[in-house]
Amino acid sequence: MLATKRGAYLNSSSTNTIKPRKIKNKRSGAPEERATFKSPIVPWLLLFPTLLILTAFIYYPAIKTLLLSIYQANLILNTQRFVGIGNFTDLLSSPAYQQVALQTLVFTVLTVGIGLLLSLSLAYLASRPIRGAQYYRLLLIFPYALSPAIAGTLWLFLFNPDIGLVNRFLEPLHLARRWLDDPFLAFGLVTVAAIWKGLGYNVVFYLAALQNMPTDVLEAAEIDGANASQRFWRIIFPLLTPMTFFLVFTNIISALFDSFALTDILTRGGPAYHNAGITTFLIYQLYEDGFINFKIGTAASQAALMLLLVAGITILQFSLGERKVHYGS
Amino acid sequence: MAHNTKDLSFKQSWLTHLVLIVACLVISAPLLLAIIKSTQISSDVYSSKLLIGTAFIDNLQKAWVQAHLGRYLLNSFIVTILVTVGKTVLSLLAALAFVFFRFPLKGVAFALVLLSLMLPTEVLIIALFDFVSRDLKWADTFTAIIVPFLASATGVFLFRQHFMNIPVSLADAARIDGCGPFKFLTAILVPMSWNTIGALAVIQFVYVWDQYLWPLVIMQNDQKQVIQVGLRKLIDVGGQTDWGTVMAGTVLAILPPLIVFMALQKQFSSGFALADEK
Numbered sequence: 153m154l155a156t157k158r159g160a161y162l163n164s165s166s167t168n169t170i171k172p173r174k175i176k177n178k179r180s181g182a183p184e185e186r187a188t189f190k191s192p193i194v195p196w197l198l199l200f201p202t203l204l205i206l207t208a209f210i211y212y213p214a215i216k217t218l219l220l221s222i223y224q225a226n227l228i229l230n231t232q233r234f235v236g237i238g239n240f241t242d243l244l245s246s247p248a249y250q251q252v253a254l255q256t257l258v259f260t261v262l263t264v265g266i267g268l269l270l271s272l273s274l275a276y277l278a279s280r281p282i283r284g285a286q287y288y289r290l291l292l293i294f295p296y297a298l299s300p301a302i303a304g305t306l307w308l309f310l311f312n313p314d315i316g317l318v319n320r321f322l323e324p325l326h327l328a329r330r331w332l333d334d335p336f337l338a339f340g341l342v343t344v345a346a347i348w349k350g351l352g353y354n355v356v357f358y359l360a361a362l363q364n365m366p367t368d369v370l371e372a373a374e375i376d377g378a379n380a381s382q383r384f385w386r387i388i389f390p391l392l393t394p395m396t397f398f399l400v401f402t403n404i405i406s407a408l409f410d411s412f413a414l415t416d417i418l419t420r421g422g423p424a425y426h427n428a429g430i431t432t433f434l435i436y437q438l439y440e441d442g443f444i445n446f447k448i449g450t451a452a453s454q455a456a457l458m459l460l461l462v463a464g465i466t467i468l469q470f471s472l473g474e475r476k477v478h479y480g481s
Numbered sequence: 482m483a484h485n486t487k488d489l490s491f492k493q494s495w496l497t498h499l500v501l502i503v504a505c506l507v508i509s510a511p512l513l514l515a516i517i518k519s520t521q522i523s524s525d526v527y528s529s530k531l532l533i534g535t536a537f538i539d540n541l542q543k544a545w546v547q548a549h550l551g552r553y554l555l556n557s558f559i560v561t562i563l564v565t566v567g568k569t570v571l572s573l574l575a576a577l578a579f580v581f582f583r584f585p586l587k588g589v590a591f592a593l594v595l596l597s598l599m600l601p602t603e604v605l606i607i608a609l610f611d612f613v614s615r616d617l618k619w620a621d622t623f624t625a626i627i628v629p630f631l632a633s634a635t636g637v638f639l640f641r642q643h644f645m646n647i648p649v650s651l652a653d654a655a656r657i658d659g660c661g662p663f664k665f666l667t668a669i670l671v672p673m674s675w676n677t678i679g680a681l682a683v684i685q686f687v688y689v690w691d692q693y694l695w696p697l698v699i700m701q702n703d704q705k706q707v708i709q710v711g712l713r714k715l716i717d718v719g720g721q722t723d724w725g726t727v728m729a730g731t732v733l734a735i736l737p738p739l740i741v742f743m744a745l746q747k748q749f750s751s752g753f754a755l756a757d758e759k
Contacts (some may be wrong), residue, residue, distance in 0.1 A: 188581045189662050195578035198662075202575040202632045208631035209609065216608035277501050278486040282494045291505040297742040298512070298735060299691035301709040305716065305731050306511040309518070309724055317514055320529040351508060351685055356749075391724045407501050409603045413693035417713055435603055435694075438562075443698050452607050459604045466599040 190248055217459060220452035239453035248427040249437065249454075256433040259343055260407040267347040268399055271354030272392070276384070278355070279362040289359060296352030300410045303349040304417030308332075311341055332418070335425040341419060344432045346411055353406075354399055361395040362388070394473075401469045405462065434458055512735070519728035526725040540729035544715060550730045553711030554702060558737070560623060560707060561689045564630050568685050569678060572636025577666050579637070580644040581652055598634045602695055610698055621702040626695060636681050643677045644670065679748030686740045708734045 205322055223232040241250050278288045295303075310318050312330040319328040326480030331337050365388065373383050412435045415421055421432035421440065432440070440456065488494075518526050519541075521534035544550040550705065578584075579591060602609065613629065614620035647670070655665050671678075693709045700706050703714070715730050716722050 163705065188649070188656050189665075190583060190748050191662075192584055194662055195582035195584045195587075198574040198578035202571050202637065203590065203593060205571075205629065206593060206597045206634075209612075209632075210600050210605065210712070211603040212591075213608035213612055216612065217605055220611075266483035274501070274504055274713070277497050280497055281488050282497055283488050288501045288505060291509060292501075294739065295508060295512075297687060297738040298689075299693070299709055300729055301691070301693050301712055302735055303511075305712050306515050306729065308716070309728065310511060310514065314726065315527045317518070317529065320527070348508065348511070405601065409601055413691075413709065416697075417694070417716070438603075438606070439694065439698075443566060444611075448607065454512065455604050455607045459600065462601065463599050463602055470639075 158227035216461060217452055217455045220309070220448065221422075221456035224449045233409075233451075238437035239299050239449055240457070243450060243453050250424060251418070251428045252432050252434060252437045255339070255428075255430060256408070259269060259339075259346070259411065260432060262343050262406055262409045263346045263350065263401060266401040267350045267403060268354060268396065270347065270356050271351055272396070275352070275355045275362055276388070279359055289355075291361075293352040294354045295349060296356060298349065298352075301417055303345055304414045305343045307341065307414075308418050309399055335423050335430040338419055338423055339430050342411070342415055345414055345418065346407065349410070349414065350403060350406060354403070357395055357399055358392070365391060397469075397473060401465060404465060408433075408458070412436060412439065482544065489721075501584030511700055515728045515731055518725060519723055519732045523723065523725055526728075536725065536747075537729060540723075540725045541733065543723065543726045544730040545734075548711070548726070548730065549703065550708075550711065550715070550717045550733065553706055553708040553735065554737075556705055557690060557708040557734075560626050563627050564689045565682055566687045567627070567631040568633040568636050569681055571631055571638050571665065571669070572681070574635050575637045575673075576644055577662060577670065579641050581662065581665070594634050594637050597632070602629070606694065606698065609695075613699060620699055621705060623705060626692070626707070627698045629695075630692075633685065635684065639677055639681055640674065643674055645671065676748050679745045682742055683745045683749040686705075686741045690738045 214311055222234065222236055224235045224239065234392045272282055274292055278285055278292055288396045289462035298306075308316075310316055313319060313328075313332055318329065318331070322328045331341055369387060369391075370383060373387055378386065410431050415436055416439075417435065419429070419431040421436045422428060428437075434454065435458070436456045440453065441447045489497075514531075517531055517533055519740075520537040521530065521532075522536045522539075525534055534559065536713060542552075555618050569659070574686035579587065609629065617625075651669070652665065655669055660668070691709060696707045697710045697713075700710070705712070712727070712731065715727050
């Protein structure tokens with residue numbers, strides 16, 4: 153399936169010179185069966201650098217994070233006191249952290265929901281057989297190459313309440329706003345900026361999936377008299393489920409983490425609203441507590457919570473992905 | 482779409498064109514405005530003027546001299562290229578082991594690579610910072626922003642998928658002809674894998690070039706800082722932000738990943754079409 157998908161995609165792009173490879177196996181042929189070389193030592197030598205780096209810089213810090221989170225560290229005395237789940241109960245009962253968690257949830261739902269809906273619509277339109285489609289596609293996906301930090305810088309320049317370009321245009325209409333000082337506007341702005349930043353990535357994936365649609369099914373539906381909206385909702389949309397499913401999860405992860413550079417440059421987590429800055433999301437709070445306020449214990453328990461959250465999301469992705477998803481043909 | 486499909490007529494497609502044109506304009510607007518403003522003199526930058534000016538070189542020079550833009554860009558290049566090359570090489574080696582070797586505990590080793598996808602650097606940042614700065618004493622060195630990122634689960638998966646599509650007979654023939662695993666890798670696998678290598682290169686280049694949080698916390702030495710964090714400094718310079726300068730710096734910082742992306746766009750898209758199957 154992999155092979156046909158890839159081949160179809162390459163065939164459909166207009167100027168490519170890459171020939172689709174001839175492929176025999178279907179996906180996930182058991183690796184054991186194709187093992188050619190027999191040596192007990194060489195494969196471990198080949199794996200050694202990768203496993204060493206993963207162990208030292210991913211698994212060791214992960215375990216350390218969990219350990220740190222159940223101790224209360226005192227940096228001045230350099231002592232640690234076991235507090236068990238104390239850090240977690242403190243954290244979860246703190247109104248500020250609750251607000252930050254809720255804001256993160258709202259931000260994530262909005263960016264993922266609106267972002268995917270927009271990306272799907274645009275990818276669908278750009279995949280129609282129209283003149284100049286390849287130029288539209290290129291213009292739709294290029295924001296992928298922009299970093300969250302650059303997105304933050306661009307949007308800060310545009311929406312800066314005092315010198316920003318947007319207010320320059322809105323002033324004659326008496327519509328200028330304090331974009332970054334008003335909590336609701338700032339939250340909306342960060343959300344829109346994050347959606348904008350994510351569009352390119354999502355459109356790339358949806359375009360690849362749309363261009364690999366089995367045309368026979370669509371033609372059959374057309375012959376049977378299905379109209380455009382029926383074809384989209386009854387055939388195209390269900391066939392895209394695996395892609396949507398995959399994108400929902402990657403988008404959740406990027407809403408949780410890529411938002412850091414964006415908010416750090418655009419709003420610095422502000423403006424203040426009730427118990428916390430309204431654009432302070434989980435990762436920003438973690439950074440603030442760990443590297444600005446030097447509250448290592450609470451930062452470590454936040455990190456541990458996020459670690460469990462991401463692990464949970466990943467496990468959900470793998471277990472749901474196996475059952476619920478329609479994997480094309 | 483494929484060549485043989487006929488384009489829709491104007492009557493059928495004008496609305497699609499209209500929506501797409503508006504969407505492309507809105508999506509490109511922030512970047513277009515940044516480019517325009519990066520060319521204007523300071524007094525015009527804050528006006529609503531939208532004409533290309535003549536001050537781009539001036540603005541760039543200011544960014545280069547006052548805010549060490551050149552230094553940041555060079556640092557980013559060094560780090561990004563080393564990490565991209567390193568990730569590619571290590572992933573090729575690991576995929577070679579997973580696909581063409583039989584050895585005990587292979588499943589465990591593979592699970593170890595797989596599970597690392599679950600743990601983004603950001604959630605490990607507190608412990609990682611502690612380990613890298615206190616135990617390894619790597620703070621303020623390039624080592625700190627290069628070595629921890631040399632392994633790549635994504636790379637291992639991409640190459641593994643790709644290698645599994647290579648006929649077994651080819652590997653067997655190579656072995657019978659007396660080709661060792663390393664020779665097999667360099668003489669046969671790598672030449673057959675340029676598309677996948679290209680796809681991975683784009684993904685990794687963009688990922689490493691865009692890194693922000695880790696360099697922000699581990700690199701206190703401004704001389705070794707990368708461009709993404711440098712932008713933040715550029716905005717802060719002297720309290721009063723010179724936005725023409727910032728925009729010139731931003732435009733320059735966008736170019737490298739954009740060029741890599743454009744150059745390898747085909748491989749990138751097909752690489753992603755593969756990646757979603759993992």
